[in-house]
Amino acid sequence: MSKQHDRNRGRKKADDTIMNDDIRINELRVLGDDGEQFGIISKDEAMKIAEEKGLDLVLMSPDAKPPVAKIMDYGKHKYELEKKKKEARKNQKIIDVKEVKFSCKIAENDINYKVKHAREFLEKGKHVKLRVFLRGREMANPEWGVDVLNRVWPMLEDIGNLESKPSQEGRYINMYVTPQKK
Numbered sequence: 250m251s252k253q254h255d256r257n258r259g260r261k262k263a264d265d266t267i268m269n270d271d272i273r274i275n276e277l278r279v280l281g282d283d284g285e286q287f288g289i290i291s292k293d294e295a296m297k298i299a300e301e302k303g304l305d306l307v308l309m310s311p312d313a314k315p316p317v318a319k320i321m322d323y324g325k326h327k328y329e330l331e332k333k334k335k336e337a338r339k340n341q342k343i344i345d346v347k348e349v350k351f352s353c354k355i356a357e358n359d360i361n362y363k364v365k366h367a368r369e370f371l372e373k374g375k376h377v378k379l380r381v382f383l384r385g386r387e388m389a390n391p392e393w394g395v396d397v398l399n400r401v402w403p404m405l406e407d408i409g410n411l412e413s414k415p416s417q418e419g420r421y422i423n424m425y426v427t428p429q430k431k
Contacts, residue, residue, distance in 0.1 A: 304323075346376045347376070377405075
C-alpha cells in the first residue's frame, strides 16, 4: 500500500470528496492522471493501478452512468483548487456603499452639507445611497421625500450617475448614485 493511500485512509474530508476505500461502486469509468482512459473497470482493478502509481482514486461524478473516477494526486489537486479560489478573490472588486439620510422637512443649508459629504464619497469612488425617512403623517405624502431627492440630484449629477430613480421601500424613499467612470 502506498504512503499516499495510507495518509488518506480513514481521514474525514471537509469537501465530501469520495476517494480510495470510501468508493462503494464496483464498476467505474476510470481516467488516468495524464489523460489516459482505462475504460470501464472494477474498483479493485482501479485501486491497484492507483497504488502502483502512488496516487489516489477519486470519484469525480458519482451520478454518471457508469460513475467516473480519476487517478490523481488528490493533495496536489486540492492545492490547485485553493490557489484558483484565492486568485479569484484577489481579483474581486468590493463595492463600498455609503448612505446619506435626509428628512422631508430639511433646510436648504442642511441639504448642502449632506450633499458635500455625498460628493466626497463619489469622488473616492464609493457608491452612495440617498434616503429620505418618512415619519408619521409624511407616510401619506411620499412625494415630499421624492421632492427632496429631486432637489439633491442636480447637485450630484456632474460627478455621479443616477443608478435608480427615487423609489419607496417601506418608510424610506431611496435613490442610488454611482461615481462616473473616469
